Amino acid sequence: VKILDEMAANDTKTIVATPHFYCSEQSVDRFLERRTAAFEKLKPHLKPEHPEIYFGAEVLYDQALVGYDKLSKLCISGTNWLLLEMPYVQLTDKIINGVAEIVDSGDVKVIIAHIERYLNFTSMKELMQLMQLDVVGQINAKSLTKFSSKRSCMKLIKSGCVQLLGSDYHRIGRGDVTVNHGYDIIEKKFEGFKNMSEEKGKAILADEALENII
Numbered sequence: 001v002k003i004l005d006e007m008a009a010n011d012t013k014t015i016v017a018t019p020h021f022y023c024s025e026q027s028v029d030r031f032l033e034r035r036t037a038a039f040e041k042l043k044p045h046l047k048p049e050h051p052e053i054y055f056g057a058e059v060l061y062d063q064a065l066v067g068y069d070k071l072s073k074l075c076i077s078g079t080n081w082l083l084l085e086m087p088y089v090q091l092t093d094k095i096i097n098g099v100a101e102i103v104d105s106g107d108v109k110v111i112i113a114h115i116e117r118y119l120n121f122t123s124m125k126e127l128m129q130l131m132q133l134d135v136v137g138q139i140n141a142k143s144l145t146k147f148s149s150k151r152s153c154m155k156l157i158k159s160g161c162v163q164l165l166g167s168d169y170h171r172i173g174r175g176d177v178t179v180n181h182g183y184d185i186i187e188k189k190f191e192g193f194k195n196m197s198e199e200k201g202k203a204i205l206a207d208e209a210l211e212n213i214i
Contacts, residue, residue, distance in 0.1 A: 004050040010178040021057040028070040079207035082108040091126040111136045116152045131161040138164040141182025163200045
């Protein structure tokens with residue numbers, strides 16, 4: 001509720017709630033049951049000024065997801081867009097080819113979560129191979145507040161890999177920041193990024209085609 005208060009204070013109208021999904025730990029059906037139960041606990045505490053909540057999942061990539069017939073159930077509500085988190089290891093051809101198979105299947109459209117984080121484990125060359133697939137790239141606002149990750153974010157924006165800015169806001173007191181904070185930093189170097197990113201976010205919630213996003 002405090003996070004929603006913070007979002008409302010920053011004039012955020014819509015959020016996408018994306019609890020983590022690990023296919024090795026639970027079934028899709030069990031995950032959806034738990035997500036629904038969590039929201040039912042939250043509902044009595046929602047306020048009129050709180051942003052509208054869409055549901056999704058932050059899905060950790062696993063080779064078992066390739067050809068997984070329930071993957072579409074984890075997409076952002078009302079859309080065919082899936083938020084996919086890469087494993088925190090060096091990106092290998094096997095991993096990149098697995099993501100390519102998910103993309104090429106046509107069952108879902110893929111957003112790669114917080115792409116700047118993977119540069120702690122893999123090279124820019126390997127990350128660029130991933131981002132050359134038909135995927136959308138997202139970075140976290142918090143990463144723009146740290147010197148080392150800020151440089152990586154700016155480089156990725158310049159390369160055209162970033163369409164979306166997210167808060168990835170987990171809990172109060174962890175140092176997370178809202179997207180507006182991140183936009184302020186980006187706009188100093190890339191004027192117009194905020195409007196572009198917000199329009200692409202709206203297009204995703206409207207389930208528009210990939211070519212309208214990238």
